[in-house]
Amino acid sequence: MAIRKVGVIGAGVMGAGIAAHISNAGIPVVLLDRAGEKGGPSLAQQAIGKLLKSKPAAFMSRHNARLITAGVLEQDLEVLADADWIIEAVSEDLALKHSIYRQIAQVRKRGAMVSSNTSTIPLTALVKGLPRSFQCNFLITHFFNPPRYMRLLEVVSGEKTSTHGLKKVLQFADQALGKGVVHCNDTPGFIANRIGGFWLQCALLEAIDLGLTIEEADAVCGRPMGIPKTGVFGLMDLIGLDLMPRILSSLCSLLPASDALQEISDIPALLTGLIEGGYTGRKGKGGFYRLKISEKGRHKEVLDLQSGEYRCPEKPRLESLVAAKSSLQALLEHPDRGGLYASRVLLRTLAYTTSLATEIANDIATIDQAVRLGYNWRYGPFELIDQLGAKWLVGRLEGEGIAVPPALADAARSAGFYREEAGVREHLNAKGHYQESARADGIYTLSDAKLGAKAVAANAGAKLWDIGDGVLCLEFCSKMNSLDPDILGMLMQTVADLPKSHQALVIHNEGTNFSVGANLGLLLFASNIAAWSEVEGLVKAGQDAYTALKYAPFPVVGAPAGMALGGGCELLLHCDAIQAHSETYMGLVETGVGLVPAWGGCKELLGRMSRNPRRPRGPIPPVQGAFELIAEARVSTSAAEAQEGGFLGPRDRVSMNPERLLADAKALALSLAPKYKPPEPFVFQLPGPSGRAALELAIKSFHRRGLATDHDVRVAGKLAWVLSGGDQEGPCTETQLLALERAAFVELARHPDTITRVEYMLENGKPLRN
């Protein structure tokens, strides 16, 4: 029995966000909360309204809001009768929760699972006094905020929780919601917040104690540790300053007096003052940082910890930060205040984590995963210890007079917390032995494929990996996965060599972004030296590689996650099918740098538009559709939106869980492999100059209204020329269309305004409208 309908009780930020994310999986949800003001919309209805406006967006597609049915708890309880899973997400009030459980128990169908989204209350307390049948179907599912984007789901099951029911929820959370499910022991704060809370509090107090500026603290407790650049103070702004003391006090009330967290649980006066003044972070009037809007535009300000006033941020200049570039250890050994701060915070956090190793989870790999997914750390605490060296850490702790936890001593005696043995990743268990880290069935990542393996082929820009069953995976490894001649060369080589030994290809990588496009630096450099034939050569090389890929005698599946822009998007459009992660952001954004897509992007998008049965017939509508997407450089904000916009078509699929993306892509590729035939070349029917005139009319109107600059008009004009088939009306082959793309690209590339745009993009990371 699968989960086909979900109920969520409590339409606060978490409950509503969870409901939205369930709708993202295509599952209907009922969202219940109290009635509204007299005659006004219910709280749940209000919440849906807020969800639609939330930033970052809670819905992957605005249409998903229709899957949520709002209701009033007291009146509409029976709508829960056919729910397969009911999630309680009300405030942390045990009595309230108990009363809700009793109501649920009356209406839920047999076997329907119930879970609490509590972040602190132990399961034993939640189920106390409830009937055994209820306890059998009860668990804790702790989502992180915002539920769409934070992948961690902490799960606590009780002794009585049914294995079958548990499995059903976990499978749904993993596959349909894309969560990284982590099993926690029933201890206060579970895993991520226990460790994260300790780290944050420790980092806050030490920064004040050592007299660091906020910028310095965030620069030290950020990137050098593999922690997001929001660091400590930026993160507190994000989660809300008022939440910190609440979590802390609730944790401390449940933890034994001997717990190390108790020693650092004082709330500094500064923080209390800020909260009282309404400075609760991004949701309030500002926090440790704030956005100041003045006549000069928006700029960031930062709180001066000494004076308590806001001021302009300063770039931290600490020698320890320079040292940090060589290694984390160098940072922790540096004598300046940055180094001192880093070691005080990190040594204690790591010691605390290690001391909890057996108490809060079954194994250390679970703890690492929870911290990685819940706090977006690149490495979990135990992975950090391995980087530093367990022996080194023991030495440092002893030097600082911090007790060395037994698990750490074990690791120092062995080869660290993790090791790789015969292509398998193993961790050190509580008994001091290495054992394979367990994972859910079907999870298979590129990292897994690489363990103990050697690339089938490699150059400076790309690598080719064998992922089994006759399928190869092409991985980009250039800087930011930008597409360069090395990658194009690897594509060409793969097309030639793959059929000798394999049957299908997947294009995938584990970067934050699949690819943000062609290497603009190469283009700019060639432009700066007026090497226009090189520029044209670069364009031609991309067209040739992508065309070869499209007509290769084997199926090709693109498996993107994150941004797939410009040339990265064009590559995907040439694949037989795309298996996209739900968080895939696709777009042909070339006009932003004063160019048009010329690696077959215009051609392929036009093809998709022409073949789309839902579009009106005739030569104009596909041209119009492609023109709008490209001219406005529209980027989908999810895979669902890419489907709606036309980047993804009927053969393409979506995976919610990035750890399943590669396996899903591989399965899709294998399904296409038997009796695979490359596609037939497409002949377009294009409107020619008359169609172009129609598009130009639209451009001119934009220009008149001040919505397009002169150069926008020039670029859009060239785009219209390409998409409408150049100077001729009627049939147009793919080769002819590619020649049009190339001509338009090279002409635009030579224009000084385009060069200025490209340069601006490279130096500032955002487009210039000149």
Added chain:
Amino acid sequence: MADYKAPLTDMQYLFREILPWETLQELPGYQELDTELADAVLEEGARFSEEVLAPVNRSGDEQGCRLEAGRVHTPEGFPDAYQRYARGGWPAINCDPEHGGQGLPRTLSFLLEEMVCGANLSFGIYQLLTQGAYHAINIHGSEELKSTYLEALASGRWAGTMCLTEPQSGTDLGLLRSRATPIEAGGYRLTGSKIFISAGDHDLTENIIHLVLARTPDAPAGVRGISLFVVPARQLNEDGSPGKDNGISCSALEHKMGIRASSTCVLSFEDAQAELLGELHGGLRGMFTMMNLARLSVGVQGIGIAGAAYHAAVTYARERLQGRDLHGARFPEQAADPLMVHPDIRRMLLTMRAWTEGARALILRVAAALDVSLEHPDPECRRDNHEFVSLMTPIVKSLCTDIGFDVANLAVQIYGGHGYIRENGVEQYVRDARITQIYEGANGIQALDLVGRKLPEHTGRNLRHFFHPLQANLESWQQEPQLQQLVEPLAKAFGRLQRATAQLALKGLQDPVQAAAPASEYLRLFGLVAIGQSWVQMAESCLQPESQPNPAFCQAKLDTASFYMRHILPLSSGLFASIMAGADALEAFDEDAF
């Protein structure tokens, strides 16, 4: 030997025909500038160089400087020449009128420098350093420093120096040890020793203003801990006049291969009163202001020598009778024909001429951009021109000093045994020119600056200011049938430069050695193309020589341009092949086998 003759006609031609006049006249302060004024200044400069500076060039070389009782004495005639130089207002030529300067553009002062250095390089060095000190204080100094020093420097009453090098710290400035300790009364006390200090001590002026790089006690290690200080040789009295010695002594004079009349000192500073110039620990920036200007000036020195050597060689090749024309005696009435008739002598003379005149035109182009980069009201225009100058600076420095040495060397060759002996004076050009390839950043360092810094900056934006105008030039020149013979080879060489640039940028990104190994050859290829561009510009202005005011001059320009394209520019193909071969052969060689 032949007397020095300033290349006045060529300079006046460049100033009239090649310079972007409109651009210069648009600059604030230069509206008064016209060709008549320029002609007059150049004529006067030529006369001064020929009549005052050239006569003490060889005697200065013979005598050298003397160190007596801790003080340096310049050769006979130098103090007198210097007095006349200062009285004539020459030191102030491009200084600010606010400080008693004449406010003329660098375009003009570079030409004057060329004449001064062609006539007497040793003499030119004294004034170059004074210029450097003036500009560094003018740009980075406080109002107080400016009012204390600038007028005296501009008037030539005081001289300047640039004290960088220490025994353990040459090219690598991070190793500096000189120490400046702040004192309570304000200011600093500076202690340390410096070597190779040009004009470090002399008897030409009543005071010498040293600009010294040193570290403060709390400074971070490396180049980021270096500060720049102003340290006068004699402390200043209340009224600003020079008073007692400031604890600086010259402990030795270097004995050098050339520029022997220039005093090159070992200086020791003991608790010398010093004032900070510019920002604390920002000394490198201040120094680079001096350095970048000085690097261009050193390129000018190279061409100064080249011009002088060329003039001497032509005079000799005309007078000296040896052998007969291969086509048959040209002057049967004489015992022999002049050297000039021999193909190999003509090859050398034309090589000398083509390099020298081409480089002079290139320098002028850079100088004009320098003026725009300093004075133009539009910041974007200033930036673009600054980037062009910064790209071209290593090329001008390195290429023009190589040209100076090569041309001087060819002059000796033309003189034969008479060039090798001292009395004819051409060997002095070789010895003098040699230092220009070394100081202000050795030429190899210039090449590294070009490929390591100037190329990659802003993803090649500096390059745009050279490549795009040349591309546009080529496209318009290709419409002009009379220029075809010149433009085709230039277009080819340009293509080679583009490919070499792309190769260096690509490979250099992956491995810096791949960019560093061919850097010198790349710089030369770049220079060949840049000078080629100047030659077509000149040829274009000389078309239809018969209808020009000076037909012979124009014909000679066209013929030299043609020689350059046929016999010098083709070097680009050899350089290209070597650049494209990368670093492998260099790297592969076993160090023990050297």
